[in-house]
Amino acid sequence: MPRFAANISMMFNELPFLDRFAAARAAGFEAVEFLFPYDFPAAEIATRLKDQGLAQVLFNGPPGDWNNGERGSACLPDRRAEFREGIKRALDYSAALACPRLHVMAGLTPAGIPRDTLLSTYAANLDWAAEECMKAGVKPIIEPINHRDIPGFFLNRTSEAVAIINAVGPERLGLQFDLYHCQITEGDVSRRAAELLPYIAHMQVADTPGRHEPGTGEVNWPFVFDAIDASGYRGWIGCEYRPKGETLAGLGWFAKYRAA
Numbered sequence: 001m002p003r004f005a006a007n008i009s010m011m012f013n014e015l016p017f018l019d020r021f022a023a024a025r026a027a028g029f030e031a032v033e034f035l036f037p038y039d040f041p042a043a044e045i046a047t048r049l050k051d052q053g054l055a056q057v058l059f060n061g062p063p064g065d066w067n068n069g070e071r072g073s074a075c076l077p078d079r080r081a082e083f084r085e086g087i088k089r090a091l092d093y094s095a096a097l098a099c100p101r102l103h104v105m106a107g108l109t110p111a112g113i114p115r116d117t118l119l120s121t122y123a124a125n126l127d128w129a130a131e132e133c134m135k136a137g138v139k140p141i142i143e144p145i146n147h148r149d150i151p152g153f154f155l156n157r158t159s160e161a162v163a164i165i166n167a168v169g170p171e172r173l174g175l176q177f178d179l180y181h182c183q184i185t186e187g188d189v190s191r192r193a194a195e196l197l198p199y200i201a202h203m204q205v206a207d208t209p210g211r212h213e214p215g216t217g218e219v220n221w222p223f224v225f226d227a228i229d230a231s232g233y234r235g236w237i238g239c240e241y242r243p244k245g246e247t248l249a250g251l252g253w254f255a256k257y258r259a260a
């Protein structure tokens with residue numbers, strides 16, 4: 001049976017962030033993920049997790065200036081020091097939240113720098129991050145993101161992610177396989193999930209094209225979730241979707257997967 005984690009950056013937006021942990025638990029989730037913890041003290045988030053008996057399964061490293069459009073710095077040659085500081089900061093949160101995975105965002109492709117330079121920066125930064133993460137018992141992961149949601153994002157296709165993962169080492173770096181992005185960029189999502197299984201350390205889901213809950217768009221999710229289960233994937237699937245209406249009203253699809 002697939003295991004779903006609530007993405008509380010996108011779900012339960014009816015509530016202030018710190019109240020979304022209890023809401024996720026009450027809705028039947030046993031785990032949560034979110035984009036960023038950095039606006040809150042780690043101890044405060046850890047208390048919410050503990051009080052609700054929730055596992056934290058994923059968050060992202062610092063993205064740079066998010067409000068001004070930055071989406072990570074791993075590919076940026078002139079931001080190496082900031083990248084390292086960001087990973088260290090993230091790992092402090094990982095320890096406090098007992099979170100075993102960290103999404104290391106690639107960043108936007110800058111103009112005027114050869115792709116080879118960006119690729120070698122990306123590989124070197126990921127190699128460094130993998131070493132730091134390993135010492136902390138955390139798996140760093142990378143996510144291909146479609147060009148519509150994040151125009152100019154450096155990592156778009158699963159084949160590009162696999163090439164980098166193989167260069168850094170699949171035991172040191174994993175794939176964050178977001179079926180929403182894959183459906184937009186590549187399609188063939190259930191077969192891709194099975195083929196990429198050896199690399200996948202985390203999955204995420206939203207229906208296309210609206211990025212709402214499963215069942216609001218074009219994908220046959222019961223079929224896809226059965227196929228993922230049959231592939232042998234036993235990790236978490238983050239519900240990284242914007243509910244079409246109220247979060248709880250849109251959880252009908254989850255009824256057969258929620259913990260008893």
Ligand SMILES: O=C(O)C(=O)[C@H](O)CO
Nearest residue numbers: 035060103143145178240
């Ligand atoms: O956008 C996504 O799909 C993600 O998972 C990132 O973490 C946020 O940009």
Ligand SMILES: [Mg+2]
Nearest residue numbers: 143178204240
């Ligand atoms: Mg995602």
